[in-house]
Amino acid sequence: MSHLFPTYSKWEIEPESAKGSYLYSKDGGVYLDFTSGIGVCNLGHCHPEVKQSVEQQLNKFWHVSNLFPIELQEKAAELLTNASGLDLVFFANSGAEANEAAIKLARKATGKTKILTFMQSFHGRTFATMSATGQDKIKQGFGPMLDKFEYVPFNDLEALQQLLTEDVAAVMLEVVQGEGGIFVASKEFLQGVEALCKEKGVLLIIDEIQTGIGRTGKAFAFQHFGIKPDIISLAKGMANGIPTGAIVADGKLKEFFGPGSHGTTFGGNPLAMAAAVKTMEIIFQQSFLDDVQKKSEWIISVLKEKLVGNQLVKDIRGLGLMIGIELDMPVASILGELRKEGLMVLNAGEKVIRLLPSLNTLQEDFEKALEILEKNLNIHAKITI
Structure with a gap:
């Protein structure tokens, strides 16, 4: 049993x-x-190289908390910002936690609460990320979802434009809907979303949890389409099997994630960072x-x-x-x-x-x-x- x-x-x-x-x-x-x-x-x-990197850190220390400066966090963050063209990193433990951080940051930075996501999307299984997900099957039995999320047909720019009202904080999307059936966004759609977000003062969040870290042949999937998001969320491939996650964001958002605004006990754990640094050094070539x-x-x-x-x-x-x-x-x-x-x-x-x-x-x-x-x-x- x-x-x-x-x-x-x-x-x-x-x-x-x-x-x-x-x-x-x-x-x-x-x-x-x-x-x-x-x-x-x-x-x-x-x-073997990732294993060696983790073993080296294993013999130094495993955990000290984020009260301390940790060199490996800085190295991992530098790799992420250099590869993405964005500026700042927050480390979490998983994709759902990364998306939670992205949602919190977007709402705090804009002072708005509504977030638009897409039908057949998948963003996680916490209450916020489950609410952000455009699939009813994962929500069954858990009662009312968090409000302030609305869902748009994927690759439908006109439908998005109709819902992009003044109370929208962010648009959140996957470049390739993984759990939803491997549907790839069109270049015209993504560039149109970016333009609408800039026009309306809305943040663009791209969920790169499954598509990031080289999976699509670019460091990040959004780079195939000539766009630049305000926030990306990462996890899965970042440390080749050692649990970690992250958001990478534009520097204009720095003031909204100051001391005490968000946190995690295990995010940026030194063992995970040792794996992440070596993994990204290899893949980002x-x-x-x-x-x-x-x-x-x-x-x-x-x-x-x-x-x-x-x-x-x-x-x-x-x-x-x-x-x-x-x-x-x-x-x-x-x-x-x-x-x-x-x-x-x-x-x-x-x-x-x-x-x-x-x-x-x-x-x-x-x-x-x-x-x-x-x-x-x-x-x-x-x-x-």
Whole structure:
């Protein structure tokens, strides 16, 4: 009997160890991992340089609190600001905490309370971030949500303009809606959102929790579209599996997060910062990011070529190594079958297979994964004829 709340539907695989793009189970199974811990291990499992960085800090001190200046926080913050073009960082422990900080900062800085988000978005599971999320299914059973959040159809600039009233503090969006089904915002939409926000004096928050830290082939996904947000939120890939999160913001917001305005006991923990610094030093190299984009272009083209005649496949879309294969059927049973064949992938909603491989996955492992996917989906297509 488990003493855990059954908040997750557990897979049948119990991990024993993991390295690179592979996970090894206690019963001897070997699995090619295209989940990366849900977009967390962007450098794969147990990356040796990240491990060494954490071990070095482990032998110095683990925790002292944010009452002390911590050099690794400054190094991590410098990497984030240099890569984003923004100015100031607050470290948290998770994506939900990062989004909480972004919401608080936006409301305090503007003196306004309404925040516009988008249908099918996902921003977290605290009350504020659950309220910000444009999916009813995650809110069921918890009673009334926090008010002052309104939801707009994604990629619909006209609908946003109609709701962008004088009481709006911020617009909050994902460049790629991950949990919502791997839907990518258009350049025209994002540039239009930025222009409207500037015109109305509204802050633009971009949730980069799943798309950030190289996942899309840029340091941050917003950089594909020639825009500059006021605040971005980060977590997942920032420390390659050691829990951390952050917001990065424009310097004009400095006065609104002064002493006593916000805080966290564990945010910016030295062990997490050791992992984050090394992870970002590797991923933010231009040659590394260029390689991610090349891999993405190749994978999406191969997927389209291999699956073009499969009547189950409705669409293949994504940005960088965040790829969705939309089917004409629920994908839950297919995910289980793929695991039996040694490939772990995720869903994004009911009918989308989500691929989130580590960014340094080897070519031979991509080829292996695509072969397994093609074989399985072609078998299912024949079954459903």
